[in-house]
Amino acid sequence: MTQAPPPDIGAMIFAHTSDSHVVELPFGLGEWHLPTGWRVVGIDVSPTKHVVFMGLAALLVFLTIRLAGRQVERRHQEGKAPRGFGAAIEAMVLFVRNDVAIANIGHGGEKFAPYILTLFFFILYCNLLGLFPWGATPTGNLAVTGALALMAFLTIEISGIVALGLKGYLTTIFFVPPGMTGALAALMLAIMTPIELIGKLVKPFALCLRLFANMTAGHFVILALLGLIFIFASWGVAVGSVAFVLFMMLLELLVAFLQAYIFALLTSVFIGMMRHEH
């Protein structure tokens, strides 16, 4: 009894979750082969699938906020409370602004609110795009989450320098406990300086990995569950797999919001910690 070799589900999963120069177009429109070979100072900057979806996410975020903003503004000028779409977006914006940004950054948090808000909505839309058929998750790409974490890192450190002054900022790296002098102080510096530096780097590194891992892992699980159907080629498994996939999809929906929230929240917390370091 000859049997066809089981499909290589692992390769399929990798192909589905990784970036590529090909965008699968929906509804049988075929594939869109992105141009390659763009180079800027020796770096290959040719667009990829994740770049396309990132742009789409940015466009959708901008349209969402713009439309909601217009509606809120118009109803405000009419002296009415916002409703419907505008009210929903406004509630999210206010939640992120007040309970995530300002609550964790402390006074002066309003200045960071636009950054935190953009971060939240951009990550959220990137996460959600991956849940659509034919979609891809830009936040399931280490380069994307790494870039976001890098910008968060720079924001945290620069806001620290601005808030504390250069001297105050340097004490967050070279810290000597008050009242300690001489050899003990030198010892303390020798021990604490690497720890402080590592501490500064670990935070954005964790941000980067957390978002990437959460988004990728969810897709891995969903694809693996779907892969079971093709490995076992049985209706019973298909029913069970689809039920699990449905559950995982709902979980992913939650995770999409949760991870956007966590990234925004932790960035706010780190900015707040840095600004109130004494």
Place this chain on the structure above:
Amino acid sequence: MPALLVVLLREADGPAFTPFSINPGVILWTVVVFLLLLALLWKFGWPAILKSVEDREKRIQQQLDEAERARAEAARLLEEHKKTLGNARGEAQEIIARAQALAEKERQGILERARAEQEQLLERARKEIEEEKEKALLALRREAVDLSIAAASKVIEQNLDSAANRKLVVEYLASLEKRQ
């Protein structure tokens, strides 16, 4: 970790994508897209929502403050009105009491005066009666004298100086006295 290294090495010689590959171009794209979105939203996105919200917050706070002020004002007015009402009631009581006292005094005065007048009238009447009586007596006496003289002349005409006559005259006079 070795797997990751292999991935990175493979990345170097060609566009072999895996979920763990880090494409520097995508880092640049992410920064560009994110900063562009941030700039656009900073200028055209967030102010529309946040300004409206802040305005609304301000307006609601204003209305709350106003309501609080209006409530305090109403309470103050109510207190004032209560006080005014109380004062008015007290005043009314006072006015009534005063009017009653005045009326009582007036009544007493009128009674007093009436009594005095009555007394006076009575007195005058009495005096007048007395005077009239005196006058009448006087007139009567004169009449009596005239009558006496007339009687006497009559008597004298008949019999001058008779004891019986004298007695008659005296008796007559006495009878006059009695009649009076």
